[in-house]
Amino acid sequence: MQLQTQTRPKVLSVLVLNDRIDAASAIQFKEQMRDLTQSAGPRVVLDLARVQFLDSSGLGAIVAVRKLLAPDRVLELSGLTPTVEKVFRLTRMDSIFTIHPSHAVAIAYGTGG
């Protein structure tokens, strides 16, 4: 998996550069996220704007990352593409994550601006 990070005072942004998080990459994604977020601040924003496809293994990995970060840090999502949004909606996982329309909105959300 190719994950690009950007650190701000209270937010770690992770942009997924791959176009899929699926059964072939879910475990690697989870492990890389665990390593990348070890010294993260209170918010981690996972930007999925480039991810065109997510299966149930990928979804499970994102839920697992959220659990790894709790209770001190929260995982938020941004930029869900139509297929990814559909998987979150059908499984009702859209109700347990804060989902921002874009990464820029996610960053502004934290600063009150």
Place this chain on the structure above:
Amino acid sequence: MALAADIFPDTTFRLTLAADPVAVRAGLARIVASGPFAALSADHRATAEIVLAEALNNIAEHAYSGGPGDILIQLAAIPAGLECRIADRGREMPGGSPPVGVLPQEDLPEGGFGWYLIRSLTQGLTYQRKDGQNRLQFVIPV
């Protein structure tokens, strides 16, 4: 003699692939580029790719338990939508039938979504164990 091909362009697509997640990913890339998929809207293509990913990865993970094996996929564009037939020589479904597919009840589930997605997004799903094969058939409705 091209008449039949003109009337029924690319109605059936067949693919055999190895039962592992990397081969499934490559197989899905060929499936979404196939003739039967071309007849679908973008939204239905997304639905079909989700369902097929779940069905194929389930076979790799459960029927073959991560071991070697083949999966045969046959897709056809029919008036009701995309007809999908999937066969494998792995283990029989526990209890002789596919899971009913309810959403996981725990707060933050990491799995158990696959059959819920398949059941939610398909119609006319049937499963048969015959000649040492699992045969799954369903329609992605349009």
